[in-house]
Amino acid sequence: METIAKLISDMTLEEKAALCTGAGPWVTTAVERLGIPRMVLTDGPHGVRRTEDLDVIAAKSKPATCFPTASCLSASWDIDLIHEVAEALAEECIALGVDVILGPSNNMKRTPLCGRNFEYFSEDPYLSGELASAYIQGVQGKGVGTSLKHYAVNNQEFQRFSIDAELGERAFHEIYLAAFETAVKRAKPWTVMCAYNKINGEYCSENYDLLRNILKKDWGFEGLVVSDWGAVHDRVAGLKAGLDLEMPGPKARRVQAVIDAVNTGDLDEAVLDEAVRRILEIVFKAQKTPKEATDFDKTAHHAVARKAAAEGMVLLKNEGVLPLKNPASVAVIGRSAKHPHYQGGGSSHINPTQVDSPYEELQKLAPATQFSYAEGYGEGLEHNLDLVSEAVAKAQTAEVALIFVALPSIIESEGYDRNALELTEQQINLIKSVSAVQAKTIVILNNGSSVTMTDWLDGVAGVLESWMMGQAGGGAIADILFGKVNPSGKLAETFPEALQDTPAFINYPGENGKVSYGEGLFIGYRYYDAKNVAVQFPFGFGLSYTQFAYSNLKLASKTLKDTDGLELSVDISNTGKVAGKEIVQLYIHDKVSKLVRPYKELKGFAKVSLNPGESKTVHFKLDFRSFAFYHPSHKRWVTEDGEFDLLIGASASDIRLQDTLTLESTLELPSLLNKESTLKEWLEDPKGKVVFDPIFKQMTESFTSSMGVSEEDSADIGMDMMGFLMDLPLMSLLDFQDATLPEAPETIVQGLLAKVQALA
Ligand code: BGC
Numbered sequence: 001m002e003t004i005a006k007l008i009s010d011m012t013l014e015e016k017a018a019l020c021t022g023a024g025p026w027v028t029t030a031v032e033r034l035g036i037p038r039m040v041l042t043d044g045p046h047g048v049r050r051t052e053d054l055d056v057i058a059a060k061s062k063p064a065t066c067f068p069t070a071s072c073l074s075a076s077w078d079i080d081l082i083h084e085v086a087e088a089l090a091e092e093c094i095a096l097g098v099d100v101i102l103g104p105s106n107n108m109k110r111t112p113l114c115g116r117n118f119e120y121f122s123e124d125p126y127l128s129g130e131l132a133s134a135y136i137q138g139v140q141g142k143g144v145g146t147s148l149k150h151y152a153v154n155n156q157e158f159q160r161f162s163i164d165a166e167l168g169e170r171a172f173h174e175i176y177l178a179a180f181e182t183a184v185k186r187a188k189p190w191t192v193m194c195a196y197n198k199i200n201g202e203y204c205s206e207n208y209d210l211l212r213n214i215l216k217k218d219w220g221f222e223g224l225v226v227s228d229w230g231a232v233h234d235r236v237a238g239l240k241a242g243l244d245l246e247m248p249g250p251k252a253r254r255v256q257a258v259i260d261a262v263n264t265g266d267l268d269e270a271v272l273d274e275a276v277r278r279i280l281e282i283v284f285k286a287q288k289t290p291k292e293a294t295d296f297d298k299t300a301h302h303a304v305a306r307k308a309a310a311e312g313m314v315l316l317k318n319e320g321v322l323p324l325k326n327p328a329s330v331a332v333i334g335r336s337a338k339h340p341h342y343q344g345g346g347s348s349h350i351n352p353t354q355v356d357s358p359y360e361e362l363q364k365l366a367p368a369t370q371f372s373y374a375e376g377y378g379e380g381l382e383h384n385l386d387l388v389s390e391a392v393a394k395a396q397t398a399e400v401a402l403i404f405v406a407l408p409s410i411i412e413s414e415g416y417d418r419n420a421l422e423l424t425e426q427q428i429n430l431i432k433s434v435s436a437v438q439a440k441t442i443v444i445l446n447n448g449s450s451v452t453m454t455d456w457l458d459g460v461a462g463v464l465e466s467w468m469m470g471q472a473g474g475g476a477i478a479d480i481l482f483g484k485v486n487p488s489g490k491l492a493e494t495f496p497e498a499l500q501d502t503p504a505f506i507n508y509p510g511e512n513g514k515v516s517y518g519e520g521l522f523i524g525y526r527y528y529d530a531k532n533v534a535v536q537f538p539f540g541f542g543l544s545y546t547q548f549a550y551s552n553l554k555l556a557s558k559t560l561k562d563t564d565g566l567e568l569s570v571d572i573s574n575t576g577k578v579a580g581k582e583i584v585q586l587y588i589h590d591k592v593s594k595l596v597r598p599y600k601e602l603k604g605f606a607k608v609s610l611n612p613g614e615s616k617t618v619h620f621k622l623d624f625r626s627f628a629f630y631h632p633s634h635k636r637w638v639t640e641d642g643e644f645d646l647l648i649g650a651s652a653s654d655i656r657l658q659d660t661l662t663l664e665s666t667l668e669l670p671s672l673l674n675k676e677s678t679l680k681e682w683l684e685d686p687k688g689k690v691v692f693d694p695i696f697k698q699m700t701e702s703f704t705s706s707m708g709v710s711e712e713d714s715a716d717i718g719m720d721m722m723g724f725l726m727d728l729p730l731m732s733l734l735d736f737q738d739a740t741l742p743e744a745p746e747t748i749v750q751g752l753l754a755k756v757q758a759l760a
Helices: 002-010 013-019 070-075 079-096 125-140 169-187 208-218 235-241 252-264 269-287 298-312 358-365 385-397 425-437 473-481 525-531 679-684 686-707 712-717 721-726 730-736 745-759
Strands: 041-043 100-102 145-151 164-166 191-194 224-227 314-318 329-333 370-374 400-406 441-446 462-465 514-516 535-537 548-555 559-561 566-574 580-590 601-610 615-622 629-631 636-638 642-651 654-664
Touching (some): 013 252, 070 298, 079 125, 079 298, 125 145, 125 169, 125 601, 145 269, 169 629, 191 208, 208 224, 208 235, 224 269, 235 252, 252 269, 298 473, 329 358, 329 385, 358 370, 358 473, 385 400, 385 425, 400 425, 548 580, 548 642, 548 654, 566 580, 580 615, 601 615, 679 686, 679 721, 679 730, 686 721, 686 730, 686 745
Parallel strands (some): 041 100, 100 145, 329 370, 441 462, 559 654
Antiparallel strands (some): 314 462, 548 566, 566 615, 580 642, 629 636, 642 654
């Protein structure tokens, strides 16, 4: 650290300003005179996109393993697996000369229309935070840096460079920041990438509260903040707000603006020095892992990609047709059987080392089965009845029909959103026509985010969601269809019945440059729970070829303080005939709360592997944050006394066991009473009650008599007088009696508030 301080003192103002903006699309500025090397940062997240030519932003990239995208990885709910994928990514970074991989992407899936959902983990901040942490730890454990992105509230592609996300403090902290908070505090990413958009009127790249207060001060982030590529508007304002590194470069005018700002005194040089220190610390940290232009183990990584794909695929429907049992003939229908849609469009696009087609992998796995093929649909949106007829003919004569359906590849991409959730008309027509003649029709979906299925789901016997499953996904599909792998993925995002059922439907995509997050905390299953809206497949849902029984929920204690922590356990048994893995979910339900809370919130999960007849005990730990919510008036996470249900589920809609505990909050929070507080609020506030209770009766009586209505008479004016009074501010109650009071109402209320303060 002493050397970094020395380096900074040796650097000229020009060198320091230059260091804070990239020297090219993918590299930071080197200062050869002082032995400061450049650092290479490239995409990410599910593969290494190292362009052949580092001077060109969208040049062809070197071959690298394309792992499944985040929506598939997240559906594995498997921390160890994500760690393993991340380690492989780091090895490829080292071999390809990359210091920092630009991932993981950790934004919430607010609407299924977001074009980039394939790159994001979940609609739930707890799950996303855990998975992002595993990714970061896996990569960084090998000495390669990560960039946790896109910080924050970047939940749509529509107008992503400028849209102003308007949201309340609770949704901000509990939903949109929480996954970043977990990852920053636990996994300590080397870099955090700030998003393009604005939050409540301020660009993320100039947002002092977001970057300095929350990220650096409250969460203790020690790495560097890098802009998303092109997210900077005012470089000096960015530096002041805590944006250390601007990418991409070069941008001579921006560098000059920083120099001028220091020279005119507009920018304190100490602010620039702090950014320089943070950048240098990461640049030299990266140096500790030499990047060799060697080969990585392509075969081994392909195998990891295959395993990861299989773990993330979700069996959504199975009416006794899967796994396939040596069928004599199978009709393989659908273009994506031969041209799998294994990744999405945009900056995450990987040049794969190889791609396995499901069609070939099926043939390899079942050499005795006769496979036929029909294309079924073209790459675009065109209608072609001939393709449907050909598919129907093949399906009719086979024992089983497998329909591989991928959304046209341009539909799911960075840069723009989807405009519908349905498959294409041609694909819907294809599925309906084939399933009408073939009872054993199984649909294999190939997409990055949810699709709706009401048009065709009832007619088919099976559905496998295989996501954008990466370059080795073809083999993983074959493994699952033939039972070589028992499917164990579960949805990390709800599949709705219709677009209009989704939480952000009325507010998305916004207008006039702004999008209102009107649904607040209620995204994903939190919304469907609250509104009692039926969904196609709930959050946390996924089938297996075996069954699991849940029993013996044990809480270490049923009364606890919020600081105590709680250990609990549940027994899971495989009651079926084949080995399998179950994803057990723990939700909490706060029974009574002063502020609104979602009915259920995920607070724990575990993936457990069981042989037939085997049982295992799964352990969970809860802590302060498991029970807390963010209180906008206290500006902190708080707990309250009261009862919580602990819900153990196989999905958000399939709660198998539950128990109740009583929590005692240890927080000594300042009273929130103020001159607008109602009688009810005075009585509910512990200190307010002490002060107000003794005068409550007298005050309300004198109010009712001054109004000329006794409490008993209140029915005469068609109301419950006490109900009316309880919601009246104390100040207003006194105001009605002003003429009879010895002092002004304001003075009386101020006096009572002072007494409350004195009790503290
Ligand atoms: C994307 C980032 C990406 C960067 C560099 C941006 O447009 O939003 O996710 O890392 O480009 O390619």
